[in-house]
Amino acid sequence: MRYFVRKIGFFVLTLWAVVTLNFLIPRLQPGDPAELMVQNLAGKNAQLNRAQVEAMRDLLGAPSGSLLSQYWNYLVQLIHGNLGVSYTYFPYTVAEVIGKAFWWTVILVGTVQVLSFAIGILLGAFAAWRRNSRFDTSVTVISTFVGTLQPFWIALLLIYGLGYGLGWFPTAGGYQASTPGFNGAFVYDAMSHAFLPALTLMIVTPIGWILGMRNTMIMNLGEDYIRLARAKGLPDRMIALRYAARNALLPSVAGFALALGGILGGTILVETVFDYPGLGRLMGEAVGIKDYPLLQGLMLLTAVATLLANLIADLLYGILDPRARRAAA
Amino acid sequence: MTSTSFHVRRGQRSWRGIIVAALSVGVLVLPACAGSRVAGEKEQQGNSSGASSGTIPVLNLATESDAAMGSLVSYNPFAPQQTVRTWLFEPLMQQSSLDCKVVPWLATGYTWESPSKLVFTIRQGVKWSDGSPFTAKDVAFTYNLTKKYPAIDLAGVWNDSFGAKAKSVTADGDKVTFEFEGPAVTKFPYLIGQKIVSEKEFASVGDPAKYISKNPISTGPFKVASYNGRRLELERRPDYWQADKIKVQKLVLEGNYSTNANQAAAKLKTGELDFYSGEIPNPDKAFVADDPKTNHVWYAANGLTVLAPNLTQKPFSDVKFREALAHGMDKQSATDKATYGLMKVASQSGLPLPEKDDLLPAKYPADSTVIPFDLAKANQMLDAAGYRKGSNGLRQDTDGSPIKITFSVQAGWIDYEAMADELTSNFRKLGLDITENKMPPEAVDQQKKTGDFQLMINYMGAGCDYAHGMGATVSTAEIPDKTTIKGNIGRYTNPAVDKAIGALAGATDEAATKEQVGVLVDAMMTDYPVLPILYAPARAIWRTDHAVGWPTAEDPYANPQDQPLVWITHLTAPSSK
Numbered sequence: 007m008r009y010f011v012r013k014i015g016f017f018v019l020t021l022w023a024v025v026t027l028n029f030l031i032p033r034l035q036p037g038d039p040a041e042l043m044v045q046n047l048a049g050k051n052a053q054l055n056r057a058q059v060e061a062m063r064d065l066l067g068a069p070s071g072s073l074l075s076q077y078w079n080y081l082v083q084l085i086h087g088n089l090g091v092s093y094t095y096f097p098y099t100v101a102e103v104i105g106k107a108f109w110w111t112v113i114l115v116g117t118v119q120v121l122s123f124a125i126g127i128l129l130g131a132f133a134a135w136r137r138n139s140r141f142d143t144s145v146t147v148i149s150t151f152v153g154t155l156q157p158f159w160i161a162l163l164l165i166y167g168l169g170y171g172l173g174w175f176p177t178a179g180g181y182q183a184s185t186p187g188f189n190g191a192f193v194y195d196a197m198s199h200a201f202l203p204a205l206t207l208m209i210v211t212p213i214g215w216i217l218g219m220r221n222t223m224i225m226n227l228g229e230d231y232i233r234l235a236r237a238k239g240l241p242d243r244m245i246a247l248r249y250a251a252r253n254a255l256l257p258s259v260a261g262f263a264l265a266l267g268g269i270l271g272g273t274i275l276v277e278t279v280f281d282y283p284g285l286g287r288l289m290g291e292a293v294g295i296k297d298y299p300l301l302q303g304l305m306l307l308t309a310v311a312t313l314l315a316n317l318i319a320d321l322l323y324g325i326l327d328p329r330a331r332r333a334a335a
Numbered sequence: 336m337t338s339t340s341f342h343v344r345r346g347q348r349s350w351r352g353i354i355v356a357a358l359s360v361g362v363l364v365l366p367a368c369a370g371s372r373v374a375g376e377k378e379q380q381g382n383s384s385g386a387s388s389g390t391i392p393v394l395n396l397a398t399e400s401d402a403a404m405g406s407l408v409s410y411n412p413f414a415p416q417q418t419v420r421t422w423l424f425e426p427l428m429q430q431s432s433l434d435c436k437v438v439p440w441l442a443t444g445y446t447w448e449s450p451s452k453l454v455f456t457i458r459q460g461v462k463w464s465d466g467s468p469f470t471a472k473d474v475a476f477t478y479n480l481t482k483k484y485p486a487i488d489l490a491g492v493w494n495d496s497f498g499a500k501a502k503s504v505t506a507d508g509d510k511v512t513f514e515f516e517g518p519a520v521t522k523f524p525y526l527i528g529q530k531i532v533s534e535k536e537f538a539s540v541g542d543p544a545k546y547i548s549k550n551p552i553s554t555g556p557f558k559v560a561s562y563n564g565r566r567l568e569l570e571r572r573p574d575y576w577q578a579d580k581i582k583v584q585k586l587v588l589e590g591n592y593s594t595n596a597n598q599a600a601a602k603l604k605t606g607e608l609d610f611y612s613g614e615i616p617n618p619d620k621a622f623v624a625d626d627p628k629t630n631h632v633w634y635a636a637n638g639l640t641v642l643a644p645n646l647t648q649k650p651f652s653d654v655k656f657r658e659a660l661a662h663g664m665d666k667q668s669a670t671d672k673a674t675y676g677l678m679k680v681a682s683q684s685g686l687p688l689p690e691k692d693d694l695l696p697a698k699y700p701a702d703s704t705v706i707p708f709d710l711a712k713a714n715q716m717l718d719a720a721g722y723r724k725g726s727n728g729l730r731q732d733t734d735g736s737p738i739k740i741t742f743s744v745q746a747g748w749i750d751y752e753a754m755a756d757e758l759t760s761n762f763r764k765l766g767l768d769i770t771e772n773k774m775p776p777e778a779v780d781q782q783k784k785t786g787d788f789q790l791m792i793n794y795m796g797a798g799c800d801y802a803h804g805m806g807a808t809v810s811t812a813e814i815p816d817k818t819t820i821k822g823n824i825g826r827y828t829n830p831a832v833d834k835a836i837g838a839l840a841g842a843t844d845e846a847a848t849k850e851q852v853g854v855l856v857d858a859m860m861t862d863y864p865v866l867p868i869l870y871a872p873a874r875a876i877w878r879t880d881h882a883v884g885w886p887t888a889e890d891p892y893a894n895p896q897d898q899p900l901v902w903i904t905h906l907t908a909p910s911s912k
């Protein structure tokens with residue numbers, strides 16, 4: 007029990023730290039958001055229009071009171087689920103803006119993560135089982151090579167090849183001609199637009215799982231219980247899957263939970279390249295335009311998702327692996 | 336990197352600079368590969384264009400702001416950013432910042448009855464998109480709304496931003512009268528740009544800044560036909576007040592590419608985009624070279640990029656030192672590197688030439704105001720002014736103390752970086768100990784406010800309000816303070832200039848304007864408060880296969896970037912192929 011209490015306590019403490027940092031960081035940035043907004047709208051080859059800055063200050067509302075009272079207000083707002091109003095999408099609230107982008111990313115990257123995890127684990131386990139075989143060598147070498155490529159670079163190659171070259175897939179946006187909603191045309195439209203970003207991510211994301219799984223599996227294969235299983239004359243497939251792979255999976259499960267949490271912030275470049283209407287693109291935009299409320303909302307969402315995933319992984323781990331529970335106690 | 340990309344749209348983002356630069360590498364690979372899907376769309380367009388002669392069935396343009404979350408739509412023209420505003424809402428008059436000619440729009444004429452009283456004659460027969468008549472009352476309503484809600488007073492009518500505050504705006508018959516507390520002629524270019532909204536729509540919505548408009552009532556040439564959150568289709572209004580001039584039947588707006596100008600370059604090439612005024616790296620090579628008959632680019636001189644020394648610090652406080660620097664800058668090379676030769680070297684006068692030749696005082700012939708690069712002369716001037724070289728080969732101050740210059744550069748603004756690199760190497764050749772300090776643009780902005788810098792690159796306004804355009808760089812009132820960035824970052828002060836700028840607010844005729852602008856030019860030519868490098872552009876990149884009649888260098892009837900409403904009335908279908 008102490009294990010779970012400790013983990014939850016740790017979660018709350020980290021959450022508080024994240025919220026506080028989230029409050030402080032924008033306030034430490036140089037520059038006046040109103041001036042930045044006006045300059046951004048006009049471009050750098052334009053004089054800062056003073057009337058517009060004045061109006062923008064009025065619109066955004068300057069923070070008032072001491073830092074401490076601002077902090078208190080921020081916490082109270084957060085508890086009420088109020089993330090503020092986006093500068094860029096004014097007068098829409100941050101929650102509304104994030105809500106629009108949320109599902110695009112969750113569906114795209116969520117699917118990719120689950121598939122990558124499954125593929126990566128299988129390939130990794132098989133490579134380890136057939137260690138030093140031609141299969142193992144090629145998987146390892148290819149993974150290591152592809153792992154050094156930047157996803158957005160792969161994205162550009164795919165846009166060039168499959169998008170402009172062959173013209174098979176649209177290269178920008180989440181959908182084009184259809185009306186959003188649950189109808190065939192839209193689902194098809196959205197899927198064809200999601201294909202290239204998904205492919206880009208599918209090329210890169212399994213690599214971590216492949217290499218990680220292969221290494222833990224190789225370690226596990228050297229353990230005594232494997233030798234015992236072999237001595238007992240159990241069939242190879244059973245030893246590979248039920249014994250070695252199962253044990254080797256444990257660290258990957260924790261990693262997987264973290265990866266799911268990281269979905270929200272991990273695809274800024276890929277989404278930007280594809281002009282995909284998801285959270286990554288939104289975050290890129292918020293950083294660029296210095297839309298602090300939106301940025302804070304996104305950071306908070308990412309942090310909370312990661313922390314929650316972490317907590318769940320910890321709790322699951324405690325259930326799955328009694329050693330963890332005992333060690334922590 | 337510098338060779339692939341010199342523009343970073345809305346530059347304030349160094350990491351985006353990296354992406355853009357990286358992507359630019361990509362776009363150089365992209366040319367000339369119209370895919371089959373793209374070709375299909377093109378064919379559709381081609382087919383329908385033959386349907387009725389003289390009309391342009393479809394024109395593809397960019398949205399006005401980033402529409403990543405496009406389904407959060409609002410057609411409220413007072414919102415800070417929206418997908419479309421230009422094609423729906425109209426101003427009273429249009430003034431090209433290039434030649435300052437005034438084009439009547441919702442108002443047919445104006446008179447300054449005195450420098451503090453301005454009367455517009457409002458156009459009759461204009462209809463709102465819901466069919467109701469547009470009147471002078473709507474105009475007065477709009478301006479008074481911006482009085483009640485300062486957050487939407489983007490034209491600064493009711494504060495003293497660009498001249499005296501307004502006292503009242505009233506409608507009477509077809510006249511709308513503005514009364515100001517003092518001379519306010521300099522407010523004109525901002526004031527006429529206010530988008531006019533209908534009293535019917537806005538009278539009952541409460542705070543207009545927070546109002547989400549889904550069904551706008553507007554006077555413009557187009558109205559919303561459909562929008563699915565990404566692709567916005569606008570259809571021509573047959574009851575538009577100058578509908579005979581609008582040949583475009585439908586506008587399709589999809590994306591604004593601000594995060595990825597290469598998408599725009601690719602779409603321009605395949606004909607999926609007809610006009611773009613964002614920043615595409617090296618458009619001559621990336622776009623025009625593909626098909627020079629159809630693909631065009633025009634970057635008009637719309638302001639100046641200048642080298643701004645801090646005049647409160649030695650050695651920049653010495654006008655002789657600044658003059659020597661002006662001769663020691665290889666502006667041509669800096670311009671070529673920063674803009675791929677698209678822009679021209681700027682005149683020391685502070686005026687974009689040849690557009691504003693008329694305003695130059697007679698004693699400065701236009702050609703003589705561009706200072707040629709002459710290292711020998713610059714060296715000679717520095718020697719004569721007492722900045723001798725020490726034993727280490729570096730120049731020393733007149734009192735023998737070493738000179739050490741730090742050049743603050745906006746990191747990620749690739750054109751600025753290219754200019755800074757070139758000028759730094761020029762100045763080193765003069766024997767100056769100068770180093771570049773590249774930092775985030777916000778940090779440079781901070782230095783503008785505090786005045787804690789030696790040298791940086793800045794933008795010098797042009798436009799038609801000379802008091803707050805070019806004047807902003809030399810006016811004492813425009814010295815930045817701790818909280819606000821203003822134009823005179825070098826902290827230049829000259830009572831004659833301040834007087835001229837004050838007088839401009841009361842100058843209602845051209846002769847008076849020219850006289851006062853002459854004072855500013857004089858200060859620029861003799862005091863060297865800033866050292867102009869090159870002209871900053873108003874950009875236009877366009878195709879002529881769906882429509883012709885765009886503003887060009889040969890026929891600069893409009894500022895392509897700021898006056899789409901003007902050029903849309905000039906567009907016609909290309910003559911049959």
